[in-house]
Amino acid sequence: MEKLERKINSYRRRWLGVPRNFCSIGLYSTGSKLQMPVTSVVKEYKATKTSHAMMLRDSKHCRVRQAGIEVRTGRKWSANRALKEAEEHLHHADIVGAVAQSRFGLDCTARASWKKANSMERRSMLQKEVRKTEEESGNVKAVAMTKQGSWSDTGSSS
Structure with missing residues (x-):
């Protein structure tokens, strides 16, 4: 997946007219100044694989649940581990x-409860959580880059 995303990123950089060394985190981040209406292929892949793992694990059919089917994701990332961490x-x-x-006070933002959510709401909550985790890992990488990550607000006053 990473190889495919690198290829897509090279064409996207050329189309946008940004330098070749512009980080891919800046292309897909929702917190950057350049916000595009496209998402990362890897981020969507991980959300989809997590959804598949959840459907197999939480199936209504007992034989599917008891089969112990593992969703294949490769060696770098595991859908079951990501699902467990999100839960x-x-x-x-x-x-x-x-x-x-x-500056908001308590209870100013509505948040769905995990305990009270039904299966469809839980599935969407887990997918959002996996996407949020990927976004956070991208932000961590961006903050580590001194020049290209300068768009990320790390709380330092200047």
Whole structure:
């Protein structure tokens, strides 16, 4: 998947007229100044594979659930591990409850509860969480880049 995304990125950079060494994180980030209406192929791949793993695991048919089918994703990333981490994060957010964000007070933003959600809502919550995790990992890489990651606001005042 990474090889395919590198090829797509090279054509996209050429089409936009940005330098070849412009980082791919800047192309797909939702928090950057250049926000495009396209998403990363790898990000969509991971969300789709996680959705497949969830459908197999939470199937209504008992034989499908008990078959123990593993979704093949390669050696760098595991859909089942990402699914487990997303569930743990959502369960933890349920335990912590509402937190203040920025200048907003408590309960200013509506947040769906993991415990009270039905299966369709849980599936969409997990997909959003996997996408959010990928976005956060991209932001971590962008902050590590001193020049190209300067668009990311790290909280330093200048």
